[in-house]
Amino acid sequence: MTGNTPDGPTAPPLDAGPRRSSPATLEDVARAAGVSLATASRSLNGSSRTVNADYRSKVLDAAARLNYSPNLSAQAVARGSTMTVALVVADITDPYFSSIAAGVVAEADQGRLIVTMAATERDSERELEIVRTLRGQRPKVIILAGSRREGDPSQAALKSELEDYERAGGRVVLISRNELGFRTVQIDNASGASALAASLVELGYRRFSVLTGNRELKTAADRLDGFTAELERAGIRVEADRVVQSAFTRDGGYEGMQTLIAAGLQPNEAVFAVNDVMAVGALSALRDAGLTPGADVAVAGFDDIPTVQDVWPTLTTVTVPLVEVGRTALRLALEDADAAAVSAGSPVATSVVVRDSTPRRA
Amino acid sequence: MTGNTPDGPTAPPLDAGPRRSSPATLEDVARAAGVSLATASRSLNGSSRTVNADYRSKVLDAAARLNYSPNLSAQAVARGSTMTVALVVADITDPYFSSIAAGVVAEADQGRLIVTMAATERDSERELEIVRTLRGQRPKVIILAGSRREGDPSQAALKSELEDYERAGGRVVLISRNELGFRTVQIDNASGASALAASLVELGYRRFSVLTGNRELKTAADRLDGFTAELERAGIRVEADRVVQSAFTRDGGYEGMQTLIAAGLQPNEAVFAVNDVMAVGALSALRDAGLTPGADVAVAGFDDIPTVQDVWPTLTTVTVPLVEVGRTALRLALEDADAAAVSAGSPVATSVVVRDSTPRRA
């Protein structure tokens, strides 16, 4: 039980090395360069003011020699603003969110911004709490991915929290649906779902079910509505008992499909899962029930996450440029009000991709 | 071209609201509570010192009333240290990394830590650059997921950069393989691959190929070595031309399998892809070539990312508790040297899961 290391030859020297050499400060650099603090600051960090080229290079030298790196916290305090963008998602392992995150991160480092990340685990109270603690960071931007819930009591609190934040100069961007009155990267869920419905009808399907996830999620509701609206236009009604609610996750899709199967599948039926992870779960449920997805029952999803091209059958879905959505969100946040008013107007383009999970019916 | 908003009734009021009400400062709180700055600080933020209960509650009241939120940057400057943990991954959309990230994030908010994220895009020069700019944040912890490259020239620079960082009081944790002499969450890639090989042999396979990704990646190399070593123990040699290199990604797996197919598949062959995303790509390549994975050729992967249970056939693989690895990484970083020496010693447990992609051979 003593502190000796119990492992092999590659054990790291956890406690080696000299003690605490703190990073060089601007003052160190200034002194080393023989100039004042102000001059050092001006030549190192982007000041609009010009500095004698001589001094300037002396400072740059000294900085390099001392391996100087400006303390961002100190800069933030002095400047009164940070270079941080805070991203809050429901679940990082969900490809929907990780794709968006990738976009945000990619765009961020083109602007020397730092992105911090938090996960709500799909709990809107946690989301509120997260946004509250986020304030401490004084981020320049807050991006909220993942959709709001219908009639959620914490929504009002969230909204006012975000409004306070904007009033203090911050910028919030929502992804998916413009519900709270902030800038948002709109995804036209309803019309995407409508287009999908139209495609399925064209392929010869006449009987439909939908795995609608949590119907209180506005995204889910919009997709369901768009889908059924188009079907009605085509004279097709989807029975109330063929719309099943479950979690907005892979397992939710799996379970939803199980209840559909238990209720009895219809001949030539197509089931629309309101997102791809659910659809993928649904495929597995079919298989585990001894059915062949595609042949026995068609399945379609929404989002076009990367994995749907590797499941079998490959999944028919509605493409959403998720990574681009992430980039756009950050860009939108950084624009000034006028430009943002314009760009926030048009939803990102979606399109349906027909793959093997919805073969044409004779 | 004017600034009017070109969209529907739900257009957000992008420029509404009163101007710039900055957040309350500690001083505001102190004044409102009628106490000194110091007292306010002591009762609000975790000081070891005690404060008169009366004053204390006055301060708490005032803080609540003013909706006070401590400025973390200012705290960082004053305290000389941040609450930030920086996570650098290769690619956020890769389930391997997003699972780890989820673990880090989950663990972080149990400790009121903030996690920032950056992506190297699998470019080790970018990784070095990222670590360098990370210094500005003065993070308490840097976690590097994604493995080093054999003989990479920037490795030395990275190492010394990280050493400087530790010398300044920071803590670095590596994931996967202990190569640079820092704390690391070890994943026993070699023995996991050996166990997998043993299982496959037991299932009746005698001919093998491996999709080895980028062989310069130590993780890939270790898995390859462990796999072939076990086979040799069983008296089986894998021909040099049956080990194909390609990218360490889904597409790499796809392409690798294509070249394997082109070179001619062997009867009852099993191909080991050194990670799951590659294996999944390989499955698709087989299918696109008109073959049936599992029946025509067995496939196995490594990592046990979530999606491998939803592909068909479900994938035989080596389970790595990725989310837990993320949590462990952060925990390890926060431990003191003695404790860390102990925990860093033992690799996380892996185990092989046999699924449908490697049916038993007669």
Add this chain to the structure above:
DNA sequence: CTGTTAGCGCCTTCAG
């Protein structure tokens, strides 16, 4: 226990 007072590292007027 409380308040005063230096800083922390950096930026930014403001005089020279």
Add this chain to the structure above:
DNA sequence: CTGAAGGCGCTAACAG
């Protein structure tokens, strides 16, 4: 163009 000085929000000795 340069340097001195004040300030950003907060913490931590240091006296009372």
